[in-house]
Amino acid sequence: GESVGLHLPTLSVQEGDNSIINCAYSNSASDYFIWYKQESGKGPQFIIDIRSNMDKRQGQRVTVLLNKTVKHLSLQIAATQPGDSAVYFCASDNTGTASKLTFGTGTRLQVTL
Amino acid sequence: DAGVTQSPTHLIKTRGQQVTLRCSPKSGHDTVSWYQQALGQGPQFIFQYYEEEERQRGNFPDRFSGHQFPNYSSELNVNALLLGDSALYLCASSLVSTGEAFFGQGTRLTVV
Numbered sequence A: 001g002e003s004v005g006l007h008l009p010t011l012s013v014q015e016g017d018n019s020i021i022n023c024a025y026s027n028s029a030s031d032y033f034i035w036y037k038q039e040s041g042k043g044p045q046f047i048i049d050i051r052s053n054m055d056k057r058q059g060q061r062v063t064v065l066l067n068k069t070v071k072h073l074s075l076q077i078a079a080t081q082p083g084d085s086a087v088y089f090c091a092s093d094n095t096g097t098a099s100k101l102t103f104g105t106g107t108r109l110q111v112t113l
Numbered sequence B: 001d002a003g004v005t006q007s008p009t010h011l012i013k014t015r016g017q018q019v020t021l022r023c024s025p026k027s028g029h030d031t032v033s034w035y036q037q038a039l040g041q042g043p044q045f046i047f048q049y050y051e052e053e054e055r056q057r058g059n060f061p062d063r064f065s066g067h068q069f070p071n072y073s074s075e076l077n078v079n080a081l082l083l084g085d086s087a088l089y090l091c092a093s094s095l096v097s098t099g100e101a102f103f104g105q106g107t108r109l110t111v112v
Helices: none
Strands: A004-006 A010-014 A019-025 A032-038 A045-051 A056-058 A062-067 A072-077 A086-093 A107-112 B005-007 B010-013 B019-024 B031-037 B044-050 B053-057 B064-068 B074-078 B087-095 B099-103 B107-111
Touching (some): A010 A019, A019 A086, A019 A107, A032 A062, A032 B099, A045 A056, A045 A062, A045 A072, A072 A086, B019 B107, B044 B064
Parallel strands (some): A010 A107, B010 B107
Antiparallel strands (some): A004 A019, A019 A072, A032 A045, B031 B087, B064 B074, B087 B099, B087 B107
């Protein structure tokens, strides 16, 4: 079956530093990946996505890297801010769309001043 | 433009009861998916509705059922509630052709 896992449950970074959150997936058929941010008491918020025909995609302060060879995904957040503190999930799908996402357990990002 | 809205926000039910949760998708979206998120875990896919039909289903028992209406809104029904059904229930909407699912705030269901 498909599983998506995260390497670290908690990541603590200083304000202004860059953050890197990693994720491994097991299903080689996965072709669509999304990073979500979830703050306490709220639903997951879409951050950035990437399809399997790409290996890098950039957004505002965020970059997602995809390594299909080792089935690894990472989210880089530049100049981390206190407002970035949240739980981050990677999710994958093998239909090319977000029709049946498989989520990991999440990484909690703590930004210290 | 309203995003995905869910109701109610919180709900307490007794074991054995039935519950109905509601979701209105983001404007322009035609697909609704439901997820269950236990405390400290990632969301788990329950099922997806498109064109008023269940298109995909995760590993959830038949006690979990749903419906999609012509205006694309959706309901999630859970029968014979168990304590283990306590969770945050999330609705996500998308366009079937593009993906990029957007989530609502969720309904926190507590079964006592």
